[in-house]
Amino acid sequence: MGGAAGHGSSPAVSAASLGTMAPPKENVTILFKLYCLTVMTLVAATYTVALRYTRTVEKELYFSTTAVCITEVIKLFLSVGILAKETGSLGRLISSLNENILGSPMELAKLSVPSVVYALQNNMAFLALSNLDAAVYQVTYQLKIPCTALCTVLMLNRSLSKLQWFSVLMLCGGVTLVQWKPAQATKVQVEQNPWLGFGAVTIAVLCSGFAGVYFEKVLKSSDTSLWVRNIQMYLSGIVVTLGGVYISEGTQVLERGFFYGYTYYVWFVIFLASVGGLYTSVVVKYTDNIMKGFSAAAAIVLSTVASVMLFGLQITITFSLGAVLVCISIYLYGLPRQDTTKIQPSEPKSLKERLMNV
Secondary structure, eight states: OOOOOOOOOOOOOHHHHHHHHHHHSSSSHHHHHHHEEEEEEEEHHHHHHHHHHHHHHSOOOOOOOOHHHHHHHHHHHHHHHHHHHHHOOOHHHHHIIIIIIOOOHHHHHHHHHHHHHHHHHHHHHHHHHSSOOHHHHHHHHHHHHHHHHHHHHHHHHOOOOHHHHHHHHHHHHHHHHSSGGGGGGOOOOOOHHHHHHHHHHHHHHHHHHHHHHHHHHHHSSSOOOOOHHHHHHHEEEEEEEEHHHHHHHHHHHHHHOTTTTOOHHHHHHHHHHHHHHHHHHHHHHHHHHHHHHHHHHHHHHHHHHHHHTTTTOOOOOHHHHHHHHHHHHHHHHHSSOOSSSSSSOOOOHHHHHHHTOO
């Protein structure tokens, strides 16, 4: 999913830290944003390596669709818990759920759109990482950044400066250099279909760009609690992913069991997917989807370094140059610019003017 190791230590994420993810005011501090971006980066780096490990090393391969479904369930329960902390009492929690869930079928329908798209994206990620080396997947998956930037301009009525477009392209170049020829340096020998893997990545890229920006638009178009929005989306997500289990692997799941092939490592992957999903929603709410993409790209450097020990990947001069470009592009994109915590009001600008704003 778009989710989560004896292979590495988990980022320190406690129930208390999750509780801090719901600041009472919209004007959150730079430190809070940096905290969320940092945690999301660490989770993303660990998740990619861990997921690749479970899809290539485990003898009894688990069903990826069930892992995606369980991730949605865990995110739902975590979101309900954080909403309970936010509301302050059981009575207000029940009232909020009745009003925003049972009493708002149209809102549930609205949030079912990203649920369907995210479910497809997350299953494509499993398929891609089953057929591509982790580094190859990381590089090609970064095409989601320019895709997201384009969706942001089209769907959120924003303009990106020439410097920001340059930083987006620099980032893509950087992640490409991080592993120029990663397939020649791997020790993992499993049966793979690269064309299937690249096709899955392409679908995941398109899904990521659209669903991320759509969810951002819904979040920032009203004052509804972030955790209410998450609950609305995860409820739809559970239904969608259960349908995916039935369609893709229903017979096998009935024969072998829903949790066939699950190990501690698989549960670690699911844990990372769940926590990462929550932090991602916070980052989208208080920064934007492009910054989320830059944070995920920074995770490439960390996951590739980890892959040196786990998968025999070699750090080269191109990797070093790519890592530098990634860092510079993140800095350039983060320079002072328009406020992205809110939806920009409609302006009589043409599409060309918004794409090429300088």
